[in-house]
Amino acid sequence: MEVRSMHFKARAGAAVRDARLQAKLASAKGLFVEGRRRGIQDIDFEATRRAGEAIRNRVLQDLDLWLERFEQEATKRGATVLWARDGAEVCRLVVDIARRHGVKKAIKSKSMLSEEAGLNQALEAAGVQPVETDLGEYILQINGNEPPSHIIAPVIHKTKEEVAELFERVHHRPRKREISEMTREAREMLRSHFLTADMGISGANFLVAETGSVALVTNEGNGRMVTTLPRVHVAIAGIEKVIPTLEDLATLMRLLPRSATGQAISNYFSLLTGTRAAGEGDGPEHMYYVLVDNGRANLVGGEFQDMLRCIRCGACMNHCPVYQTVGGHPYGWVYFGPMGSVLTPLYAGLENALDLPHAATLCNQCGVVCPVRIPLPELLRKLREKQVERGLRPWQERLALKLWAWTAQRPALYALAARLGARYLKWLAHGQDRIRVLGLAPAWTASRDLPAPEGKTFRELYGARQDGGR
Amino acid sequence: MRVGLFVTCLVDLMRPRIGFAALRLLEQAGCEVVVPLSQTCCGQPAYNSGDRSAARALAEKVLREFEGVDYLVAPSGSCAGMIRTHYPALFAGDGELAARAASLGARTYELTDFLVNVAHLEHVPGDFRGTVTYHDSCSGLRELGVKDQPRQLLARMPGVRLEEMPAAEECCGFGGTFAVKFGDVSARLAEKKCAHIQATGADAVVLGDLGCMLHIEGRLRRMGDDKTRVLHIAEVLAGEAG
Known part of the structure; x- marks a missing residue:
């Protein structure tokens, strides 16, 4: 997918002024945050978090070995494991598979990797019709391939009315009012695609090394149809998605739906192992795994390795005050919120997403809720350090920071600067308790007053007190 | 000590x-x-x-x-x-x-x-009278576990009634340079915080960090609220806040 993260600031500003979006985000936030809060109460969540963290760390320590094990076990059960270095290679491999099996139509369940790779465009260019079957993704696809704005609720930015209008326009059927009527209509539209598709493309929530299986977590059931009805199934997964055992899967499954939606378990959970065996009633004749690097291997063993623990639950964005205020689109790529602000610069280039590591107050809500204890604020801070090291910050900012830091290391000079500063600000307030316009920081006073200082510094007053006796 | x-x-x-x-x-x-x-x-x-x-x-x-x-x-x-x-x-x-x-x-x-x-302060000298609501600053809360401590101290002041606001633990949007780098997002966050504060009807919002204090007060005043006081917990406890 094209990276548009460099427009974060302008798009975030527009989002703040979009009253309809603000209302939508507010109601969704309530659902997710409240859902998770309630959902995690029936287990020892903190202990499970630590167990989940340990499982993911154990994998990352020997990622190559677990991937080899996965490849062996999956191959043993009739699947073919392919490796892709980047998005372009994902597209090439999947198009090749489609050609090999004479595929005209591919139905898809949710796959973030497919978004990273821009797979739909590649399939279309190769004469294969991709059909998104996740309701949210379907809505986006029929709306001119609009980008998603949340990883598990891709149309969180849309109102019911907007979807009703879109359906009326695209489906040529009378406008529906109720969500249940709309989902029924979408089902009817999708049904023929399910029955006529030659290939199913899914993502992967986890890859289980000991059995060579892929685990899929969905709430709509489309994932099961996509992976069992067509004769070919392709699962696309980042290489970090592998976990050692089914036991580990059980632990991580206690964390994932609870963190994502507050559910103890999702409506559907599929564990798919190998091709259709003799005597089995369903499953694909051909099963492929496309395991994708796309920047992940670079993080192994480095200071950003913690990010590879991510299980894509979305709790960080649901609890992020910034995401909750601007929505997903300003982040400009596949991932949003704190997760996106770390992943986008790492996978799509530090210089292509300069705003993202700074688009956070470092309030650490994300770090507190992350089910695998990723220290997201620390990673954002490290990315800021990388920007400084590579000279990517604006010169005005660098100069201001240098000047301030230089002064702050010289107490006498700093004391003088603070004295003058306190007096200057006091003077700017014109006898009021606030400053309405501050030329030094117009971005502050555009929307907030600056409370006026008392006029003298603590240091001055304390010094005078010491001198005069107390 | x-x-x-x-x-x-x-x-x-x-x-x-x-x-x-x-x-x-x-x-x-x-x-x-x-x-x-x-x-x-x-x-x-x-x-x-x-x-x-x-x-x-x-x-x-x-x-x-x-x-x-x-x-x-x-x-x-x-x-x-x-x-x-x-x-x-x-x-x-x-x-x-x-x-x-x-x-x-x-x-x-x-x-x-x-x-x-640590110091086990027994007597809180402050004489503030009125209803307050407490804003939990992010670093204090999530890095240091400061949550009950200020409330315990406020509870020892007979004139103070604490009225908790919804989402007291949510960021006010200050975030240091974030407040000027992303001015409109930051101000919008402050606006949400101010709405929660005002909904309590408290005489003052009390907090423990200057950054949040300047930010919240700045937004309240710009919104035309000259009434809700914004006080640091130290002033309230020590008795300078009247």
Whole structure:
């Protein structure tokens, strides 16, 4: 997918002024945050978090070995494991598979990797019709391939009315009012695609090394149809998605739906192992795994390795005050919120997403809720350090920071600067308790007053007190 | 016990009375308070801006200035959090400096945390009367576990009634340079916070960090609210807040 993260600031500003979006985000936030809060109460969540963290760390320590094990076990059960270095290679491999099996139509369940790779465009260019079957993704696809704005609720930015209008326009059927009527209509539209598709493309929530299986977590059931009805199934997964055992899967499954939606378990959970065996009633004749690097291997063993623990639950964005205020689109790529602000610069280039590591107050809500204890604020801070090291910050900012830091290391000079500063600000307030316009920081006073200082510094007053006796 | 007061750069510049309030509270709790006058800033602005070397230089300065005290106390969860949780990270693997950072970190406290858990302040001198609501600042809450401490102290003031606001633990949108880098997002967050504060009908919002304080007060006033007072917990407890 094209990276548009460099427009974060302008798009975030527009989002703040979009009253309809603000209302939508507010109601969704309530659902997710409240859902998770309630959902995690029936287990020892903190202990499970630590167990989940340990499982993911154990994998990352020997990622190559677990991937080899996965490849062996999956191959043993009739699947073919392919490796892709980047998005372009994902597209090439999947198009090749489609050609090999004479595929005209591919139905898809949710796959973030497919978004990273821009797979739909590649399939279309190769004469294969991709059909998104996740309701949210379907809505986006029929709306001119609009980008998603949340990883598990891709149309969180849309109102019911907007979807009703879109359906009326695209489906040529009378406008529906109720969500249940709309989902029924979408089902009817999708049904023929399910029955006529030659290939199913899914993502992967986890890859289980000991059995060579892929685990899929969905709430709509489309994932099961996509992976069992067509004769070919392709699962696309980042290489970090592998976990050692089914036991580990059980632990991580206690964390994932609870963190994502507050559910103890999702409506559907599929564990798919190998091709259709003799005597089995369903499953694909051909099963492929496309395991994708796309920047992940670079993080192994480095200071950003913690990010590879991510299980894509979305709790960080649901609890992020910034995401909750601007929505997903300003982040400009596949991932949003704190997760996106770390992943986008790492996978799509530090210089292509300069705003993202700074688009956070470092309030650490994300770090507190992350089910695998990723220290997201620390990673954002490290990315800021990388920007400084590579000279990517604006010169005005660098100069201001240098000047301030230089002064702050010289107490006498700093004391003088603070004295003058306190007096200057006091003077700017014109006898009021606030400053309405501050030329030094117009971005502050555009929307907030600056409370006026008392006029003298603590240091001055304390010094005078010491001198005069107390 | 010898306590070094870390005044914080924002208190020094904007609200000296909060520094003096902290001083009085510490003395009231029986501490011998020293205020190293060469102190400037803990280095957090540099640290959060990605300038690690400047952050380290300022952190080393703080390590030197507060070496001889039993405790370092700051009327700010943000600065105390920087010293307690981030200095050790800043000097990790750095031999002697790492040891000194770990030692000072372990002796560093946010003011209310210190008053409740270390100094065991018995009598709260403040005479504030009215309804207050408490805003939990992010660093104090999530880095240092400051949550009950200020509430315990407020509960000892007979004239104070605490009315909790919804989402008290949510960020006010200050975030240091975030407030000017993303001015409109930051202000929108403040607006949500202010709405929660106003919904309680409290006479004052009380909090423990200058950054949030300036931000919330700035937004309240711009929204035309001249009535809701914005007070630092130290002023309320020490009795300067009337």
